[in-house]
Amino acid sequence: MLDSIIFYFFASVAILSAALMVTRRNAIHSAIFLITTLLATAGIFLQLRAEFIFIAQIILYVGGIMVLFVFVIMLVRLDVALHQIQFAKQKWVSLIVALVLFMQVTVMLWASRRLPGAGLPEAAPVDKLQPNSEALAHSLFGAYLLPFEIASVLLLVAMVGAVVMAKKRTEPK
């Protein structure tokens, strides 16, 4: 029962802060609500016994990407944008489309409970993935070594690219 309390708590925090995030006028408030959404998602990962992804989410996403976002929001002048229209002209269309998609998938999930056969699968025993860091490390440095190396090259390229894009062009005198 503790499991379901934790899940419902983190899920409701995630959905609520996500909804708040896309509707705030002030970009810093949006960033704060995205931080709470990411922390709630990390809680969901922890509830799924994926401890390494939980801490990777906190260190990389919240401690890295969100700091980057907050810096850029501070560098960009906000006071002009605060008094203008926040939502684009197509907001009602997008809302209706999103609602339709939501109802479609919900109906599909609901209907699959009564399907003949297995329906939705049951959970595997939890100790197949424990100890979590060691299992992840075996996989990363074993079967998925090539994507791991490519990801490091990708991060290097992104770092160089971001520095080049954001550098001030010093005009030759």
Next chain:
Amino acid sequence: MMPIGHYLFLSLALFLIGTIGVITRRNVIIVLMSIELILNAVNINLVAFSRIFGDVAGQVFALFIIADAAAEAAVGLGIIIAFFRNRETILADEMDLLKW
């Protein structure tokens, strides 16, 4: 572990909120943040299925998505800064240099 449907529902809800944010907001920084939300929703899906099938590949994939999201956020924010330095605007409607 809750029934898998709960995690799929949560992932869907976050995905749709992120999509609404991408389509309807004018402030490009908030659009980028909504993209991060979409990637997060996908991560929840992956980790939930990894737990169901007992295969750690789902978590490895989620880790790669987190790394990729970091790279994309860095480059995207660099582009926004460069654009802001030239055009003094962060509203998506006003970034219309290619329109004729």
Next chain:
Amino acid sequence: MSPALQGLLAFLQTWWVELVCGVVIVAVVPLIAGYVVLMERKLMADMQARLGPMRVGPHGLLQPIADAVKLLIKEDLIPEDADQFVFWLAPVVSMTAALTAMGAIYFGPSFHVARDINVGLLFVLGVSSLGLFGIVLGGWASNSHYSIIGAIRSTAQLVSYETAAGLALVSGVLLAGTLRIHAIVDAQKTDGVWYIFLAPIAFFIYVVASIAETNRAPFDLPEAESELVAGYMTEYSGFRWALYFLGEYANMIVVGSVATTLFLGGWLRPFPNVHWLNFLDLLPPLMVTAVGAYSISRAGKQPVRVQKQFMWGVGLACFAVALILAVPLLPGPLRILLPGLHGAFWFLLKVTGYIYLFMWLRFTLPRYRFDQLMHLGWYILIPLAIVNVFAVGIAMVLQSEYHWNRWIALVITTFVTLASALFLLHLHDKRVEAASTASPATTDSYAG
């Protein structure tokens, strides 16, 4: 009984130790942080040949209480046009991050909040790095130039030195083979040596990086008084400022605990596994008795009667603590308390020593300029940390695959790392010298 109540009782039955420790940490750490501030002021005074706070209470011991009362009754000022929500949130985030990070630390073999997290060390590192949101949001919400510049500088500094600290911890984790905090100290017990002797460069990098992480001198440019007024804390007064300050000192305790766990043997005594040195178990009560005896010997020389009584009180309190520490040493039913009590004593002693090192460096070294700080972090510490990870990795491979002696492998790789680092620094100095003599152009450190 309803199932909810039954579930609650079962939960309390398994987790009551951790809950009590959590309540103790949240209630006691602000008080301890206040007394660490007093310790710092007294030490600063001692190194500057003066006495420090002496008025409030005997020898100034009630000074933290007086400070706390003053800060609580101060007027709560919020700058005009400041974002109210974020202004309120920032000090709360700073303090929360530091206290939550304390949740994963084992302050002794049985005093902990979270029972053996699988990724314990990473958890402490990651959650304590969330404190920088308190800094950057606080600086932004204050709507003041000094605050924003101080916040950006502080955040840049924290982010740079976090990488170096993490890489230094990686070397220690390589030696321990696990991220779980209890298992790291157990590994040091099995190996019979503190990891500072096996990876001294990593310890040095972590000390420097953790000084920068907690915004302490000589890296305290963002909050130095002669620089940007008070940096990101400029507009905060009263209890909000107290929360920031306490968050900073709680962060100091956290980094001290991490360094103690990974490098200084946690709650182990010196030479933990060596049986013929078991008489070292008598050290805790002996040390406390020595402090008590010194206090009583100085009691006669105090000028005022209340100070004489105070020194006698301190001496007797020390003797009582020494008695509590000595009783489990006697064979009997109380012997099971021995690892817990002595472990907590050794842990607290080591963390206090680490914090004393921080304070000593604060009082003796001048402040780094911001570009020098960035240069040190990115150009010197991070490459050194990466090379150190290589060195420790190579030493571990030599030990496991080629069966070298662990000590020989680590000593050789440590020397090679140090030699290469010094050689590269020498080359860099020669190049800087050549560049500065070649073109005497004025270099603007703050441009770009």
